[in-house]
Amino acid sequence: MSQSITRQHFDEWMLPVYAPAPFIPVNAQGSRLWDQQGKEYVDFAGGIAVNALGHAHPALQAALVEQAGKLWHTGNGYTNEPILRLAKTLIDATFAERVFFCNSGAEANEAALKLARKYAHDNHGAQKSGIVAFKNAFHGRTLFTVSAGGQPAYSQDFAPLPPQIDHAVFNDLDSASALIGDHTCAVIVEPMQGEGGVVPATREFLQGLRALCDRHNALLIFDEVQTGVGRTGSLYAYMHYGVTPDVLSTAKALGGGFPIGAMLTTDRVGQCMGVGTHGTTYGGNPLAGAVAGRVMALVNTPEMLENVQVRHQQFMTQLTALNRDLNLFSEFRGLGLLIGGVLREEHAGKAKLIAQAAAHEGLMMLIAGGNVVRFAPALNISESDVTEGLTRFTRACERYLAGGSS
Template sequence: MQQSVSRQDFDQWMVPVYLPASFVPVRAEGSTLWDQNNKDYIDFAGGIAVNALGHAHPDLQQALQQQAARLWHTGNGYTNEPILRLAKQLIDATFAERVFFCNSGAEANEAALKLARKYAHDHGGPQKSGIVAFNNAFHGRTLFTVSAGGQPAYSKDFAPLPGEIQHAVFNDLESAAALINDQTCAVIVEPIQGEGGVVPAEPAFLRGLRELCDRHNALLIFDEVQTGVGRTGSLYAYMHYGVTPDVLSTAKALGGGFPIGAMLTTDKFAASMGVGTHGTTYGGNPLAGAVAGKVMELINRSDVMDGVGLRHRWFIDGLNAINQRLHLFKEIRGLGLLIGCVLNEDFSGKAKQFNLAAAEHGLMVLIAGANVVRFAPSLVISEQEVKEGLARFERACEVVVRGAQV
């Protein structure tokens, strides 16, 4: 008999690095979840842009169950069929010629940064080790990636941090150019800053970074952990922008909810990472490979990509209608189904209040800093779920507005 558990047990038993919602989800289907009290919630959070095909997708269930009956894990001393097939899917669909598999976005970015340092040391010497990243970026929570991330709140308590990482202003090419030189080994950038407020890069900014990296023989790394696998309406956001990186990190939606990450690169750069230079025990396991292979098969289709654009319009139209009535947002921005509503001065710093009010009204949303309410739903969310979710969001917003007027 299973032990009964509650949200209060989290506060007793878990290391307190999270402050989870007051309810505990127990089952889900599509873009609807139910908690321990059988209350339903529309999911506009998508597991932080992870559940690209919603919850309990029957094809993903089947892929996992079939592989679970065959082979679970062998470690990196062996390879396996599902992960090799997934590697070929990614190579065929992108610029990449080589793939390294891991378990998360942070690990994928860690591998990308290590590759950049290794390649630079091999071809330029140990002094070519500088990394340029951007203010308000987010690249993960390992010590290396949190140092590259441009949010001191996440890194300041863990000093001393890895050195030779500098931060420029996002979307400011002059700021980046002032830092990129012949000692730079890599520039790492998100095509859309997710945690930093859902801020899309300007096309000219990314083109300029590509030119600067070429001029100084530095690797251009695109962190597509949040923007990848259809989120923007292209399989990867670099395709939307027409700027090809040297290295790309991907995770989140790649597994549709099953943990997996990957670093994609070319033969030229992969050659620096010989046997033993990097590794992971669980990375590239058969279960993850089987599920992610099915995710790629289902998402990398024109009808799904077109559907992301259609759903983007549903959200934008609905959010604009709410805003016309309640006057909450000074900007609604993003691409595809990564959307940020920037709160105006009257509600500055209150994104968490909107998040909590939404949950009370049966809706799961995200925040991106204190001033942005973020949406990252399933790429195949139904029109009815969008309509119902937006209706619940409007009711939640009305509660926040009334509270602010008291």
């Protein structure tokens, strides 16, 4: 007889690196989800921008089941058809000519940073090893990527950290220019900072970084783990900006909920990584390849990308309207279906309380630091689900303003 599971068991059995919500989801369909008690939620969190097509999408289920009946895993001593098809799909859809598959965004960024050091070492010498990243960035939780992410709260307890990583101010080209030089092997940047507060880069900033990297023979790495696979209304955000990187990391929505990450690059850069220079046991497995291939086929269409833009306008219109009455937010910002609501100064640090109030009202949503509530729903979310979710969000904000979060 199986044991009955409760939220309390997390506190008893799990390493306490998370503080999950007090309820346990057990079933979901599209943009609706139900917990153990049968309570319904509208999902504006999207698994942290992962569930690109919502929950239990029938085409993704079919792809997984079909592949599960054929071949699950062989390891990197062999290749497989689904992953090669996915590689060609990504190459045809982007600037890339070479792909490396892994299991997560952190692994994709780790591979990108290792590639940059290797490329510079082979072509310019060992002295060219500096990496420029940005304050308030987030690139993952490995020691290398957490050091590149410019948030000391995530890295300071794990010192000594990998050296020769400097942090400039995001969207400040003068700050970046002061750090980028002939010793720089790479600049890594998010086209829109997600965890750092849902802050889009300016076109001039990214264009300036491209020019600085060209001038100093440094690679430009775009971390598109959160902004990729249709999230901004373009397949990848670099297309929105018209600035092409040398290396791009992608994960999250790529598998629509199945773990997969990838690093994309050009043939010129990728050739430096020979046999044995990098690898992963699970990366590029057939199950992930089959599901991600179906995700790409469904997301990379004019209809889906247009829906992202239409739903963006719906969010912005309705959020602006509710804020006229509540006066809780100073601005709403973002691209596509990655949107942040910035709290007014008198409510600074209270984003978590609003998210907790939202859960009470039957809405799952995210925060991005203490001052920003974040919306990252499925790309195919319906007009009615957005309206219902924002109705619940309004009630949550009213609950917070009345002094209650639960």
